[in-house]
Amino acid sequence: MTETFPLRLGVNIDHVATVRNARGSQYPDPLRAAKLAEEAGADGITAHLREDRRHISDADIDALMDTLTVPLNFEMAATDEMQAIALRHKPHAVCIVPEKREERTTEGGLEVAREENRLAHFIAPLADAGCRVSIFIAADPRQIEAAHRIGAPVIELHTGAYCDAHAEGRFEERDAELERLRQMSAFAHSLGLEVHAGHGLTYDTVKPIAAFPEVRELNIGHFLIGEAIFQGLEPAIRKMRKLMDEARE
Numbered sequence: 270m271t272e273t274f275p276l277r278l279g280v281n282i283d284h285v286a287t288v289r290n291a292r293g294s295q296y297p298d299p300l301r302a303a304k305l306a307e308e309a310g311a312d313g314i315t316a317h318l319r320e321d322r323r324h325i326s327d328a329d330i331d332a333l334m335d336t337l338t339v340p341l342n343f344e345m346a347a348t349d350e351m352q353a354i355a356l357r358h359k360p361h362a363v364c365i366v367p368e369k370r371e372e373r374t375t376e377g378g379l380e381v382a383r384e385e386n387r388l389a390h391f392i393a394p395l396a397d398a399g400c401r402v403s404i405f406i407a408a409d410p411r412q413i414e415a416a417h418r419i420g421a422p423v424i425e426l427h428t429g430a431y432c433d434a435h436a437e438g439r440f441e442e443r444d445a446e447l448e449r450l451r452q453m454s455a456f457a458h459s460l461g462l463e464v465h466a467g468h469g470l471t472y473d474t475v476k477p478i479a480a481f482p483e484v485r486e487l488n489i490g491h492f493l494i495g496e497a498i499f500q501g502l503e504p505a506i507r508k509m510r511k512l513m514d515e516a517r518e
């Protein structure tokens with residue numbers, strides 16, 4: 270039987286900053302959200318500093334690094350600018366994601382297989398600085414093998430296609446995506462990679478992913494921040510945590 274690992278919840282606070290920036294105001298403050306998330310039992314905080322700074326700002330990262338008591342998972346594109354920022358802060362974890370200016374959110378996984386050499390050189394100094402490097406990829410054996418070859422200790426599987434298929438009622442596709450994610454999470458684990466997952470997860474879609482025994486961390490943001498409007502951030506997070514725990518039992 271496959272060993273089941275404890276499952277961490279990383280709360281992504283990007284969209285607190287999205288709301289703040291919509292008015293160019295000082296509120297709502299992503300740092301305050303991060304502190305509430307800690308109190309609600311988040312095991313880590315995730316924030317994506319995008320090239321265009323559309324949500325999280327450099328000052329947010331400074332404040333998170335100064336204040337958080339749980340680990341920061343710093344999401345970033347593989348650019349020199351972001352590498353320099355990560356090396357200055359040395360967050361607990363760095364997640365390398367693809368980034369396109371015109372996209373509304375991180376649309377697909379990173380094309381590791383096509384850029385193996387560059388990415389291997391890119392992540393080496395981050396790992397040397399003590400950051401746990403993860404690579405955000407589609408559930409595709411080519412990408413998983415390439416992530417393994419470049420020496421990344423962790424992969425995060427993109428759950429967006431599974432969640433979109435569910436939301437749009439394409440249930441056969443959803444089930445096929447889920448099966449792909451299940452197999453690829455086992456495959457990545459068999460290579461010795463630590464497996465994380467995230468993107469688009471909701472109360473309706475989290476349980477089947479949380480039930481994969483190899484998955485050690487889920488990163489969830491947009492849905493939780495939206496749900497916070499209706500029930501408050503702490504209850505929204507606590508409910509997600511409960512569903513994750515139920516799936517794990």
Ligand code: PXP
Nearest residue numbers: 375405467468469488489490491
């Ligand atoms: N994981 C990664 C690598 C991401 O890029 C994102 C979105 O920023 C998430 C998880 C969280 O996705 P969502 O906000 O849809 O829950």
